[in-house]
Structure formats: structure tokens, C-alpha cells
Amino acid sequence: MNLKPLGNTRRLFQNLWQIKTANDIGWNCQVTRFYSFSHRISGIQSIFHRSLILPTETRKECTNHFNGKYRHFQNSCFRQLHTSQTEVKQPVKATLQQEGKIVAIDWSNGGSSKFHSIWLRHNCQCGRCIQEGSGQRIFDISEISHELKVQSIEVKDTVVHFKWSDASNHEGEISLDYLQTNCYSQSSIKNRYSAVQINKLAKEIPVVNYIDVIQKKKELYRWLHLVNEYGICLMKDVPAEDKAHLALADLIGPVQETNYGKTFDVKSAPNPVNIAYSSVGLSLHMDLVYMESPPGLQLLHCLRFDDCVEGGESTYLDLFHIVEEFRKSHPKYFQILSTIPATFYKCHYDRENPFHLVYQKPHIVLNHHKQVVGLNWAPPFEGPLLVEEDDVLMYYEAYEELGKAIMNTDKMLTYGMKVGDLMVFNNHRILHGRNEFRLNGGIRHLQGCYIGIDDFKCKVQVLSNQVGDGQPPKHVGNQSWL
Ligand SMILES: [Fe+2]
Ligand SMILES: [Zn+2]
The missing domain is CATH 3.60.130.10 (Clavaminate synthase-like)
Structure with a gap:
């Protein structure tokens, strides 16, 4: 089964059916890929979350089978919570700025995110930076200069590959999903903060x-x-x-x-x-x-x-x-x-x-x-x-x-x-x-x-x-x- 980026609703539901089949016959990695991809489908995103993705069994199996990648999914949930529900972005352009101190990503909806090179290095998700299984970081960012730069970037499917200018010329990767989830632009921060504001006052006790x-x-x-x-x-x-x-x-x-x-x-x-x-x-x-x-x-x-x-x-x-x-x-x-x-x-x-x-x-x-x-x-x-x-x-x-x-x-x-x-x-x-x-x-x-x-x-x-x-x-x- 091969899931390709989809352009319309009909194909989307075809793939939903495929996912269901995958669930019946046993998991394969396409399911994980689907999670990333599902977040790119404007408007229908919430349907997925409510109907297909949310069942507990599905999540449990996903956790067991795809420990590392499941983190991305969890982050997607987090993003959904903290940013506008309908705003789903696709990258159109990723460029280096200030000689690699900054990576700018322009998304298809006109929004953009900027990431500092040191922030990206800190969040690298490659196997040498994140322990498989626990998902915990296994390096200490304080050992890397805050002035390091990104030498090159390449976007492949749903992942951005980086090469940094630290002593070891570290090469690593971060999913687009993760970047969207944790984007720290002013508007993203504002959305996160307003999502959790206390706004109900009990007139009587529920x-x-x-x-x-x-x-x-x-x-x-x-x-x-x-x-x-x-x-x-x-x-x-x-x-x-x-x-x-x-x-x-x-x-x-x-x-x-x-x-x-x-x-x-x-x-x-x-x-x-x-x-x-x-x-x-x-x-x-x-x-x-x-x-x-x-x-x-x-x-x-x-x-x-x-x-x-x-x-x-x-x-x-x-x-x-x-x-x-x-x-x-x-x-x-x-x-x-x-x-x-x-x-x-x-x-x-x-x-x-x-x-x-x-x-x-x-x-x-x-x-x-x-x-x-x-x-x-x-x-x-x-x-x-x-x-x-x-x-x-x-x-x-x-x-x-x-x-x-x-x-x-x-x-x-x-x-x-x-x-x-x-x-x-x-x-x-x-x-x-x-x-x-x-x-x-x-x-x-x-x-x-x-x-x-x-x-x-x-x-x-x-x-x-x-x-x-x-x-x-x-x-x-x-x-x-x-
Ligand atoms: Fe008391
Ligand atoms: Zn790494």
C-alpha cells in the first residue's frame, strides 16, 4: 500500500479505507506516514481526529509499533490543540537566512515560520540525538555553540534534512509536522496561550x-x-x-x-x-x-x-x-x-x-x-x-x-x-x-x-x-x- 499526497476528498477517503484495512491486517509504516499526511488536508483534519485516529486501540497499537514516529503524532495533536483547527500548512519554500543562523519556512497558506539554527539543532530528531524507544534526547545542547549555523537544508516528503556547522558537521532531520507543531511565531504563541485561558465561570455548580x-x-x-x-x-x-x-x-x-x-x-x-x-x-x-x-x-x-x-x-x-x-x-x-x-x-x-x-x-x-x-x-x-x-x-x-x-x-x-x-x-x-x-x-x-x-x-x-x-x-x- 502506498499513500501519496492527496489532492481531493475522494482519494482521501480511499486512503482512509486503506488505513482501516491496514489496521485489520496488521500495522505497517504507511499508517504512520498517514498521520503526517492527514494533517495536511485542510478542513477534513478534524474528521480524522474524531473518527479514525482517536480510538484508543488505534493509539495503543500505534504507540507500541511506532514509538519514535508516534511522537510526531502526539505533537500533531498538541498542535491541533494550540493552533487554529482549520489552519493546515504545507511548506512551499524553506530557505537559509543570515548565513544559516535562521531557517525560514513559507507555508502554503501564506504564513511563515522562522527557526534559529541552535533551536533546530536542539530539536534534531535523528537516531543519534533521540533514543529509539524512549524518545528521550541523548545529547546536551549546552555543549554546542549557540552560534552554530545550518549549512544546508533539503525538504523530502514530510521531513526536513539539515546539515549543521558544528564540529562534527552533524546531519539530522526534523519532520515538518514537528516544526509546525512547535512553531514559535508570534501568532502561534498567541494561539497556544489563548487556547488554555480560563473563560468559564460557574453560575451554578455543574x-x-x-x-x-x-x-x-x-x-x-x-x-x-x-x-x-x-x-x-x-x-x-x-x-x-x-x-x-x-x-x-x-x-x-x-x-x-x-x-x-x-x-x-x-x-x-x-x-x-x-x-x-x-x-x-x-x-x-x-x-x-x-x-x-x-x-x-x-x-x-x-x-x-x-x-x-x-x-x-x-x-x-x-x-x-x-x-x-x-x-x-x-x-x-x-x-x-x-x-x-x-x-x-x-x-x-x-x-x-x-x-x-x-x-x-x-x-x-x-x-x-x-x-x-x-x-x-x-x-x-x-x-x-x-x-x-x-x-x-x-x-x-x-x-x-x-x-x-x-x-x-x-x-x-x-x-x-x-x-x-x-x-x-x-x-x-x-x-x-x-x-x-x-x-x-x-x-x-x-x-x-x-x-x-x-x-x-x-x-x-x-x-x-x-x-x-x-x-x-x-x-x-x-x-x-x-
Ligand atoms: Fe479547607
Ligand atoms: Zn541529530
């Missing part, structure tokens, strides 16, 4: 059902997708059994254990080690902000909530939205809170496992584009401010305003947990609290655990590629936009 989620992979994806889009999602009808939430956590990733243990029980107790284990109200906050990497998702499962218990409703607020509004309404305070660091603090020796944790960081964390990539808000765990004298009043003035913005918003969500409810929310994005309650002789018992934000983000992306639309996760407040 809901999924337990049975659906545990039975169908698509529903699992839908659940995590909602958590990613809105920062929060409620699951109904989870069996009210001890540790039942751990089986759900397993569907996402490993539990992130903390000093409070693998799971924790939010139940009133005399002399509690945490204010949460009393009956007082809790103002909106994030958990364990005094750590370098606070827990990502929090799962809270309601095991018991007796009718006689009064109050105790849970409260939630999407802090990303509040802070973006705050940036517009109070730019000066926004700037102050993104530079002067607060002290987050938990020192508690009167417990079995003494705590002594201190972490200094600003409430608002920005990246090099001044985008908000992290937020830290936890009034119960803010310790003594340790900054220059001149900064103290400024800090408190700005803090007071952000505090008011959080307290006075109409975007807070309130929900009274019922037995069998499981709330999951992103602790890097959604503030949580609860109203004061009176037990009146009854019991209020929630059980929970945490999951690392990396594991969550990873799962969303994998499921999106396997059973979803291939979109990237929205950024999750883990200090990184992408």
Missing part, C-alpha cells in the same frame, strides 16, 4: 452522576472536563461508604498525601488540630498554601449530614475571575499583591505530627506575559509579614481591597451537601469555606482526599485525546500557563 462516571470513559472525561472548565463539579449518588471517594480518586491519579494523612475526616471534634474539625464558620480559603506545592484537587464526600444539623453549607468562589476583575478595577493593588510576598504559615506543635511550615510568596503569581498563573489565598494561614518597612502599609492597603472584592462578590456559590454528594474542586483556583453550624445532637461527616494538580491535568489531556475533542486543558493555576 453536576454528574456516579454510576455514569464509573461505567463510561466518556463520562469520566466529561466529569474531569467540567472540573477543568469551571474549577468545580458535584457528583451525585456516590455510595455513602467509608473511603468510597478513594475509588473515584483512583480514576484520576494517585492521592496526594499530606500531614493530615491520605484521607481526612471533617467531623466536629473537641480541641481540633484544624479549625475545619470544629463547628465554626470558615471564611473562603485555599488549603495548605504554606507548602511549595499545595494539593491540586480536593475531593469531599458527604457520608452523613443529619436533618437536625443547622447550617454548615459549603461555599465556593472562583478566585481567578475575582482577580481578573481586580486587575481592571485596582491595577495598582494588583501589582502590589503580585510582587510583595505574603508569609504562609502553619506552626503547630501540640499534635501527634508537629507542623512547622513557612512559605513566602505573593498572593498573585504572574508569568513573563503578566498572566495570572497562580493564586494564594488563605487568611487562616497567613503568618507575620516579613518585608521591607516601606512595603508594609502598601501591602495591607492592597490586601484590604482584594479581601473586600472576595467578600463582597455576588459570584460566590453556596451548596448544602447531602449524603452521597461528592464535591471536587481545584484548590489552586476555587476558594472554599463553610457556614457555621449547630449539630443539635446530630452528625455532619465529610471525608476527603487530595490529588496532585499535575496528575489531574495529565488525565484531562490524555482523556481529551482518547475520547474527547483533543482540546488542551485550561490552565490549572499551577504556576504555568501552558
Whole structure:
């Protein structure tokens, strides 16, 4: 079977059929070639992704059989996520500029990309640079001068061949697909960044059902997708059994254990080690902000909530939205809170496992584009401010305003947990609290655990590629936009 670049839809589907046949009779390398080629077909690209390429089995087989080349395919998915879905480019011209310091590629749609010679060398995909199997780089770019040049280039099929001017006159190759995927032109970067911007604010908490989620992979994806889009999602009808939430956590990733243990029980107790284990109200906050990497998702499962218990409703607020509004309404305070660091603090020796944790960081964390990539808000765990004298009043003035913005918003969500409810929310994005309650002789018992934000983000992306639309996760407040 020989797949040639196709010029029309009919031939495209002929080849689709051939691919299907190849799948039936066993894989051959034409299938891999097809992936590269499929990205060159304008408009129909997304059909491929949804109908033919996305089935899990296909991906698995592809992974097993074509480890190295499959990377290109994965990158293609990544590109699809981060650039315009309909924009598919073919190279029309590849030229050397500035005596080989730059390679310029003009694409058929009129767009162009420029790559620095050192960047290309760093990304060489030849067998001497990338280990077959693991796909990992096996050379150190710092050993090569950043001033090296490309001596010659040649485009053959879907691959660009390079010869560099380093000591060994290294000859290598990079697929066009890879170059498109990782193009760092201004517009490509802009597309990537806008694709992951948080743009949904929950007016009410989205809901999924337990049975659906545990039975169908698509529903699992839908659940995590909602958590990613809105920062929060409620699951109904989870069996009210001890540790039942751990089986759900397993569907996402490993539990992130903390000093409070693998799971924790939010139940009133005399002399509690945490204010949460009393009956007082809790103002909106994030958990364990005094750590370098606070827990990502929090799962809270309601095991018991007796009718006689009064109050105790849970409260939630999407802090990303509040802070973006705050940036517009109070730019000066926004700037102050993104530079002067607060002290987050938990020192508690009167417990079995003494705590002594201190972490200094600003409430608002920005990246090099001044985008908000992290937020830290936890009034119960803010310790003594340790900054220059001149900064103290400024800090408190700005803090007071952000505090008011959080307290006075109409975007807070309130929900009274019922037995069998499981709330999951992103602790890097959604503030949580609860109203004061009176037990009146009854019991209020929630059980929970945490999951690392990396594991969550990873799962969303994998499921999106396997059973979803291939979109990237929205950024999750883990200090990184992408
Ligand atoms: Fe909390
Ligand atoms: Zn190489």
C-alpha cells in the first residue's frame, strides 16, 4: 500500500479505507506516514481526529509499533490543540537566512515560520540525538555553540534534512509536522496561550452522576472536563461508604498525601488540630498554601449530614475571575499583591505530627506575559509579614481591597451537601469555606482526599485525546500557563 499526497476528498477517503484495512491486517509504516499526511488536508483534519485516529486501540497499537514516529503524532495533536483547527500548512519554500543562523519556512497558506539554527539543532530528531524507544534526547545542547549555523537544508516528503556547522558537521532531520507543531511565531504563541485561558465561570455548580462516571470513559472525561472548565463539579449518588471517594480518586491519579494523612475526616471534634474539625464558620480559603506545592484537587464526600444539623453549607468562589476583575478595577493593588510576598504559615506543635511550615510568596503569581498563573489565598494561614518597612502599609492597603472584592462578590456559590454528594474542586483556583453550624445532637461527616494538580491535568489531556475533542486543558493555576 502506498499513500501519496492527496489532492481531493475522494482519494482521501480511499486512503482512509486503506488505513482501516491496514489496521485489520496488521500495522505497517504507511499508517504512520498517514498521520503526517492527514494533517495536511485542510478542513477534513478534524474528521480524522474524531473518527479514525482517536480510538484508543488505534493509539495503543500505534504507540507500541511506532514509538519514535508516534511522537510526531502526539505533537500533531498538541498542535491541533494550540493552533487554529482549520489552519493546515504545507511548506512551499524553506530557505537559509543570515548565513544559516535562521531557517525560514513559507507555508502554503501564506504564513511563515522562522527557526534559529541552535533551536533546530536542539530539536534534531535523528537516531543519534533521540533514543529509539524512549524518545528521550541523548545529547546536551549546552555543549554546542549557540552560534552554530545550518549549512544546508533539503525538504523530502514530510521531513526536513539539515546539515549543521558544528564540529562534527552533524546531519539530522526534523519532520515538518514537528516544526509546525512547535512553531514559535508570534501568532502561534498567541494561539497556544489563548487556547488554555480560563473563560468559564460557574453560575451554578455543574453536576454528574456516579454510576455514569464509573461505567463510561466518556463520562469520566466529561466529569474531569467540567472540573477543568469551571474549577468545580458535584457528583451525585456516590455510595455513602467509608473511603468510597478513594475509588473515584483512583480514576484520576494517585492521592496526594499530606500531614493530615491520605484521607481526612471533617467531623466536629473537641480541641481540633484544624479549625475545619470544629463547628465554626470558615471564611473562603485555599488549603495548605504554606507548602511549595499545595494539593491540586480536593475531593469531599458527604457520608452523613443529619436533618437536625443547622447550617454548615459549603461555599465556593472562583478566585481567578475575582482577580481578573481586580486587575481592571485596582491595577495598582494588583501589582502590589503580585510582587510583595505574603508569609504562609502553619506552626503547630501540640499534635501527634508537629507542623512547622513557612512559605513566602505573593498572593498573585504572574508569568513573563503578566498572566495570572497562580493564586494564594488563605487568611487562616497567613503568618507575620516579613518585608521591607516601606512595603508594609502598601501591602495591607492592597490586601484590604482584594479581601473586600472576595467578600463582597455576588459570584460566590453556596451548596448544602447531602449524603452521597461528592464535591471536587481545584484548590489552586476555587476558594472554599463553610457556614457555621449547630449539630443539635446530630452528625455532619465529610471525608476527603487530595490529588496532585499535575496528575489531574495529565488525565484531562490524555482523556481529551482518547475520547474527547483533543482540546488542551485550561490552565490549572499551577504556576504555568501552558
Ligand atoms: Fe479547607
Ligand atoms: Zn541529530
